[in-house]
Amino acid sequence: MDVLEYQAKEWFREMGIPVLPSQRIDRPGDIKRLKIPYPVVLKSQVRVGGRGRAGGVRFVTNTIDAIAAAQTIFHLSILGELPEVLLAEAKYDADQEFYLAVVLDGAAHRPLLLGSPQGGIDVESAPELLQQVVVDQEFSPFYARRLTIKMGLQGPLIQTVSGIIEKMYQLFVQKDLDLVEINPLGVSSTGELMALDGKVTVNDRAIARHPDVAAMAEKIVQREKGRKYSLELGTWDEVEPSGNIAVLGNGAGLVMATMDLLTDAGSQPASCLNIGHGRSWNSTTPSFSDRLQQGLEFLSEQKNIQVVLVNILGTVPTPTELAPVIVSFVQRRERMGTGKSRNQTYSPRVIVRFAGADFDSAKEQLAAVQVPLVESLDQAIAQASRLAKSSGRRR
């Protein structure tokens, strides 16, 4: 999860990383109560890059201009994202700009320190200047100093910049981050340092153990339009909105393989739902059967989906235990459908693929509600894509 610049800077401030005086602006009228002396920079608080080029960052020198600029930025959508708040910040004259980051590297299996003496928007134009240091063992400040030396820094900057890297690393560990980036780190003519912009990404899996981050995440979910699929129930990925078939499976690998095969067979998967494994840690999290039932309900509410291919392999609830979940889902949809127009309660056709010891008893249960059960993956794909092609599109 990406946090916004003003939230990142609050964390920087708490860690002792120098940031400019700034103020959160919730509405254009807040500008009248600005405590920062002009000139001021107004910045759109969005999670996407390129806001400067898009016009989301403006310099203002007086209240009238500031209110007008704030109104403009509040209405400026950047890559489809409108800001909820702006950040008003003092202007800073930097002599030099550095790039600094701590990132989790999937190849080294370790955190990496990154730094470039050429920061700001130029960082990408000089990749050869980007230095890295792998934090192989328990962190100690020498790793940070090693990076500053690689960056070619000299004199007092070695200690001051490595002090900032150290604090970034502490924040990285404290908040379970995937990334913390300061770009640019402004350096004044007197050698004073200032974090002028920052990017912070919290690892999604760790959110639940940080109450402050969990509260931020909750707000984002509430803001998002349309129905969000609860992470407790699995992960839902939209593939192609114009498709008419959905995959529901246990485990990302199997779900992806199923999607590949459907595409190869000439069908267009609309979305994929991975309900995870049969492992449920306690009674407060939904059981596998609950996830299956809610997953089916969720997919039925999507108007474009006409066929759902359920592909579940080797989980703790056996096929015999899972079949009733599908049977009651089909029966419930049928009951809902009586007396209403087909449009209101259209139900997708379900095809199920289970394998293993319980196959026959599950097949018998599902036959009672005319749901086909197939053991071979290739045959399940063939049947599902035939059905998807003959169904055409709904509305």
Place this chain on the structure above:
Amino acid sequence: MKLTPDSKVVIQGYCEPLMVTHAARMKAYGTNVIATISPGQSGQTLDEIPVFDLVEQAVAEFGVIDTTIILVPPYQALDAALEAIAAGIRQIVIIPAGVPPLDMVHLLRKAEATETLVVGPNSPGIIVPGKILLGTHASEFYTPGSVGIVSRSSTLTYEIASELTKAGLGQSIGVSIGSDAITGSSFLQWLQILDEDENTQAIVLVGEPGGNSEEAAARYIAETIDKPVIAYIAGRNAPPGKHWGHTGTLAAVVGRGVNVGTTQSKLTAFKEAKVPVADRPSQIPGLMKKALK
């Protein structure tokens, strides 16, 4: 690597249905589960297996323990693994999904220093068909034989084992290393283990988008593995940038080109290494039989 039926195994978890089910399955498969560790529940027995509060108490009772299966909630996995290392256990299987990657970084520093093999997290562990089950694999899809499967996905491992079994090709071992950004053991480690394993004649490697472990594995196979290897990569038609429930796909791979991590980059790597790649799981047995000729 100690993967024989007589090796001593404990399970760290809670005496809840989840652990009860898996403990019973492992035991029924012939795994020597000597104890379960469930703080505050010692003195009970679970399916005739004694329960202890601490790993070290089980060690005091039974001597050196070879392997632990960690079945605790994800935020407690690091602590459980550190406890196991402190008690002298050198093979650890971490079952839960959702372990924060920085916990794994912490654990791997310890594991490397103590030469501990860690499988997982987000993994069903290891199965040696007909001999031992260390984890939660659906054992019914496996049959003893000489093909080793190393994978990042648990369900795909079952899928491929089942295809091989149907074609009369048994398996020497099935292991899924998990698909997280930071995993304990890597493809390279397992390729090395399978290369040295005399029961393994051929290898199936199962990959997916994210990270660079398949690319590294392809180079390693070309350079050092003489046994036949067949690869299968899921996610050929997956739109990039989706997570598919695997955050591993989002892990940064710094300074190694923009394409690293995509299915395409992995397929290219195997092509360059002259490793046959199956388009679908059901193609694997045919390719395998051809390679074994």
